[in-house]
Amino acid sequence: MPMPLPTFDDVLAAAARIAPHAHATPVLRSRALDALAGCQLHFKAEPLQRTGAFKFRGACNAVWALEDAMAARGVVTHSSGNHGAALALAARTRRIACHVVVPEGANAAKLANIVRYGAQLHTCAATIAARETTAAQVQADTGATLIHPYTHPHVIAGQGTAALELLNAQGPLDVVVAPVGGGGLLAGTAIAAAATAPGCRIVGAEPEGADDTARSLAAGERRIDFVPDTVCDGLRGTLGEPNFELLRAHRVEVVTVPDAGTLDAMRLLWQCLKLLVEPSSAVALAAILQQRERFAGQRIGVVLSGGNVDLDALPWERAA
């Protein structure tokens, strides 16, 4: 049973719902980056969000939107990354159980983080089938509600609150650029921008090695049969069905970026903003630097999505 697509009213409801729990993150500027890019850049600093990523917005909205009786049975998801940690903390803010299905061999530091926020881990084989079977079993055993990382309408609406805050704080923008993996952030951004800034273009920034969104929008139908190959570990997911519908409806553009450009952009962001952003965020600045003429002289909002970097494996060393 497909859930209804989220609307701008859902984004506004999300903003009110998460306000007691989530940070209204600052917008950062850099004269040096403006000069380099030839435009005015307004960076929404989601690395400063709780759990270090925008994911907390959607997870928090989904958790607090549950009826009490449903909420009492807890929530479950399958994500060893930022969404898993975000859902764990969101559940803790409501004092309900959280189950996270993780594949064998997942990054130990990330798992420790999820456990630190109070979630229960359920390990399964590292296949999609095993993941879905295990999540279904947890649902059957506990009655927990599945909160998908990016197709759940409350998740999409929650992610849209980042762009809502950005546009409210900075006034009219010509463009908002956000990374795209599964499309939760980008779809929420499109909903928020279309309603608050009608002339504003929405641009998704996508790694060349996981360009299913660019290909899907070009083809007019989802093209999701691919093996991701990118340093952007947060953008390896497959474009979701409702996400695809929303991006198409809002005429979202997509720029694809090679990892080398993303890593250069990440260094620039570290140096100029003093903000630790992860590669999956830097792809947005990389898209702008790669297509300067497309953005020249404009007022551009950039959603820097997260800052959970593995300092023991800095990507530019791996890339070297």
Added chain:
Amino acid sequence: MPMPLPTFDDVLAAAARIAPHAHATPVLRSRALDALAGCQLHFKAEPLQRTGAFKFRGACNAVWALEDAMAARGVVTHSSGNHGAALALAARTRRIACHVVVPEGANAAKLANIVRYGAQLHTCAATIAARETTAAQVQADTGATLIHPYTHPHVIAGQGTAALELLNAQGPLDVVVAPVGGGGLLAGTAIAAAATAPGCRIVGAEPEGADDTARSLAAGERRIDFVPDTVCDGLRGTLGEPNFELLRAHRVEVVTVPDAGTLDAMRLLWQCLKLLVEPSSAVALAAILQQRERFAGQRIGVVLSGGNVDLDALPWERAA
């Protein structure tokens, strides 16, 4: 001719003078770091200051405090680090000349930064004698005013504005911790805290490999004959004479920290605050983590002084 020691009125005047040019930087919190340290930490985020360090405050105050006739002849200093860049930008805000004396072989990236802000470089041999001769020659040739990196009273007063903002924003604090190299930031911090928060203790954090301040305060006289050996490149300077007088007058305490502790603290700050801090800033958190019982349960302000990290030479790799 010794200049008078700066007072709290000078800090207030500095705050007004630099307000049009400097950022009022945010104060960051981290539940994870509070839990780890066993106290309440309020981090003043000077990496987000212009030029990436608190140094801009003092330089800006010194530049704008000059009479017009003096200002017209420009300013000069000898510092290839954060103060050089800060003075260059401060001079540019007043559209006056800035001369920076730098030793042969100084870091090219830092020099490029100083030039980018519009200063003129004067290269000399890498000795203190050559540096002072060259600076004196520039003064003789141009009439420029020498702005010492940390003994100049307007520099000390300007640095005090960081703690002033911190205490104004966060209310009463039990302790304020700041790094100490030459003592400009720590002396300014002591002046600001003594006046606005009378019960507040002032603690300097100093690398073990450059512990002249700890030794000087213990001895009751300056002990500055040492060869610095620390990864904290901003803290290798020698405690200044007025700085020593001010620290002694305000009964400032000092905690010395091994570089290993500083590098651990830097990683924690990157991970938990998502803020790129340099080792010379992280020493302050390291001091707190090293002496937990001394700070347990207290409300502590921490001045994170700067974020100008050389990403090609990450210190923990050098230390490994």
